[in-house]
Every structure is written in structure tokens, then in C-alpha cells.
Amino acid sequence: MKVRKPSWDYSASLPRWCRTYPEYSQVVNVASLTLPYLEPYLNTVMRRAQAKLGPAHPLNADISLFCKQEAAHYLQHDAYNEALRRAGYARLPQFEERFRAHFARLLEERSLKFNCAYSLGFESIGPIYTEWxxxxxxxxxxxxxxxxxxxxxxxxxxxxxxxxxxxxxxxxLFGGYHYRIYGLRAFLRDLEMINGAAVKYLLSEDAKLMTSEEQRVSRQRFAEIRRRESAFVNSRLRKVMSRSYTPYRLREPKGVAQLLQKIDAAA
Ligand SMILES: [Fe+2]
Ligand SMILES: [Fe+2]
Structure with missing residues (x-):
């Protein structure tokens, strides 16, 4: 595990950057929009956990690298999000405020146990999307x-x-299967709630520029990619939800090591 800081130029990136499934762009855009709120939240949870584990704990080095990787992620996403903000969706700041308030509330009101299980929920979804x-x-x-x-x-x-x-x-710090699943379900439920409304808004703005026939095709395309994504994600989620799940046994998706080597070589 190491910190890498690649960067890309998003100045020419359009909100509908996925040309085959333009509607899917907005699903991914909303995920990107949440990350400068979600990932700092994860880092705060991990730092609180680190304080509880104590300065001599062997997990400290991994936690520090984890936090640095997450910080590099959300800085890059924020740079991309700027391109999205420039595209002129007037209500985006309202959604961003909702994301900010949501994670601030979790840190303020919920226990460290809950926040660790919730963070683990998010981190269990990561490898599913790596494979996707x-x-x-x-x-x-x-x-x-x-x-x-x-x-x-x-x-x-x-x-x-x-x-x-x-x-x-x-x-x-805590352990326990049922509480792990409780944190995962809470995360999935919140994700659907806070992201869903933003995706709906972006798609409805895009639809205003379409004829009714284009809107029909757009709805169909969106349903098709969402069905495909859900079928895949649910098949992997079933494994995450099993008692025997551990991220130590996950297979590395093809191309992951090569991509990281390429980034390291270019640094
Ligand atoms: Fe990340
Ligand atoms: Fe992560």
C-alpha cells in the first residue's frame, strides 16, 4: 500500500462523459460529488479508531496510509466535481450541503462502533466496484x-x-457479524437515499433538452445499465453479507496491479 498522487485534466470533461450510456455518467457523477464529504468522514472515523487503539498498535501504519490514499482520492474528485459544477446544474450546491450535513451528523451523533461498521460498509463496496x-x-x-x-x-x-x-x-475494536451487517445495511440505505435524489435531479435536467422520443430512449438506456449494474453488485453483496466473508480472500481483478505499476512508473 502506498500513496500516489496522479492527476488528470478534466477541463474538457462533459457531465455526460460516458457516451455509450450517458445516463450512467450521472450516477457516477453523483458518487464523485459525495466523495469529498464521505472520504474525509472515513478519515475522521479511522483517526478516532487510531486514538482508541493507542500509539503502539500495529494497525497504525496501515490506518495512516489509508487516510493518505483517501485524501488523495477526494482531492482528485473535487477537481473533477469542479467541471460538473461549471456545467450549470443550479441545485448541485443543495445536494452537496445535504452530503456534508449527513456525514457531520454521523460523526456528531453516532458511536465509534456504528461509524466503524458504517465505514466498513463503504469499504466493502469498494472492491465490488473495482471488479465492475x-x-x-x-x-x-x-x-x-x-x-x-x-x-x-x-x-x-x-x-x-x-x-x-x-x-x-x-x-x-469491536467485531461481531450482526453489527457488521447492520452497518453495511445502514450505509446502503443512506447511499440510496442521498444519492438517488441527486441522480434523479441531474437526469431530469438533461431530459429538458430532449424530444419526447429521446427521453423514451434515454429512460430505456438508463434502466438497462442500472439492471446490469444491480445484478452484478447484488451477486457480490450476497458474498459480503455471508458469515464467511473476509476481504483477505478476495481475488484481485484483472488489470489492477498493471494500472498501479503504470502510475508508479510515471510518478
Ligand atoms: Fe477512496
Ligand atoms: Fe477506501
């Missing part, structure tokens, strides 16, 4: 903006790389 991006979406991303695809592939390769950190922290 590296192995399942070559056709979806074929004509997509290479800067945006590079950002996500780097991010998800590192999510795979640090997949055991939140797991180790949760197991070390």
Missing part, C-alpha cells in the same frame, strides 16, 4: 472520457489495495 470497472464495463466505457475513466480506475485500484484496513479496525 476493471472486468465488467469495457463496452460501457469504450468511448468514455479517458480522464474520468482513469480517475475512477486509479481510485478503485487503491480501494482494492486498502480493502482490509477498515475490516481490521472493526474486527480489532
Amino acid at each position: 470497472w476493471f472486468e465488467q464495463t469495457a463496452d460501457v466505457m469504450a468511448d468514455a472520457d479517458p480522464s474520468v475513466v482513469s480517475l475512477w480506475k486509479w481510485h478503485l485500484a487503491e480501494e482494492f489495495e486498502h480493502r482490509t484496513v477498515a475490516w481490521d479496525v472493526y474486527q480489532e
Whole structure:
């Protein structure tokens, strides 16, 4: 595990950067928009856990690297999010405020145990999306903006790389299968609630510029990619939810090591 700080130029990136499934761009854009709120939240949770573990604990080095990787991620996403803000979706600041308030509330009102299980929920979804991006979406991303695809592939390769950190922290401080699943479900429920409204808004803004026939095709395309994504994600979530799950046994998706080597060589 190491810190890498690649950067890409998003000045020419359009909000609908995924040309084959333009509607899917907005699903991914909303995820990007949440990250400068979500990932600092993860880092605060991990720092609180680190304080509880004490300065001599062997997990400290991994936690510090985890936090540095996450910080590099959200800085890059914020740079991309600027391109999105410039595209003129007037209500975006309202959604960003909702994300900020949500994570601030969790830090203020919930226990460290809850926040560790919730963070582990997010970190368990990371490797699922690593596999989705590296192995399942070559056709979806074929004509997509290479800067945006590079950002996500780097991010998800590192999510795979640090997949055991939140797991180790949760197991070390608290442990317990049922509470792990409780944190995961809480995370998935919140994600759907806070992201869903923003995706709906962005798609409805895009639809205003379409004829009714284009809107029909757009709805169909969106339903198709969402069905495909859900089928894949749910198949992997079932494994995450099993008692025998551990991120230590996950297979590294094809292309992850090569991508990280390429970034290291270019640094
Ligand atoms: Fe990240
Ligand atoms: Fe992460």
C-alpha cells in the first residue's frame, strides 16, 4: 500500500462523459460529488479508531496510509466535481450541503462502533466496484472520457489495495457479524437515499433538452445499465453479507496491479 498522487485534466470533461450510456455518467457523477464529504468522514472515523487503539498498535501504519490514499482520492474528485459544477446544474450546491450535513451528523451523533461498521460498509463496496470497472464495463466505457475513466480506475485500484484496513479496525475494536451487517445495511440505505435524489435531479435536467422520443430512449438506456449494474453488485453483496466473508480472500481483478505499476512508473 502506498500513496500516489496522479492527476488528470478534466477541463474538457462533459457531465455526460460516458457516451455509450450517458445516463450512467450521472450516477457516477453523483458518487464523485459525495466523495469529498464521505472520504474525509472515513478519515475522521479511522483517526478516532487510531486514538482508541493507542500509539503502539500495529494497525497504525496501515490506518495512516489509508487516510493518505483517501485524501488523495477526494482531492482528485473535487477537481473533477469542479467541471460538473461549471456545467450549470443550479441545485448541485443543495445536494452537496445535504452530503456534508449527513456525514457531520454521523460523526456528531453516532458511536465509534456504528461509524466503524458504517465505514466498513463503504469499504466493502469498494472492491465490488473495482471488479465492475476493471472486468465488467469495457463496452460501457469504450468511448468514455479517458480522464474520468482513469480517475475512477486509479481510485478503485487503491480501494482494492486498502480493502482490509477498515475490516481490521472493526474486527480489532469491536467485531461481531450482526453489527457488521447492520452497518453495511445502514450505509446502503443512506447511499440510496442521498444519492438517488441527486441522480434523479441531474437526469431530469438533461431530459429538458430532449424530444419526447429521446427521453423514451434515454429512460430505456438508463434502466438497462442500472439492471446490469444491480445484478452484478447484488451477486457480490450476497458474498459480503455471508458469515464467511473476509476481504483477505478476495481475488484481485484483472488489470489492477498493471494500472498501479503504470502510475508508479510515471510518478
Ligand atoms: Fe477512496
Ligand atoms: Fe477506501
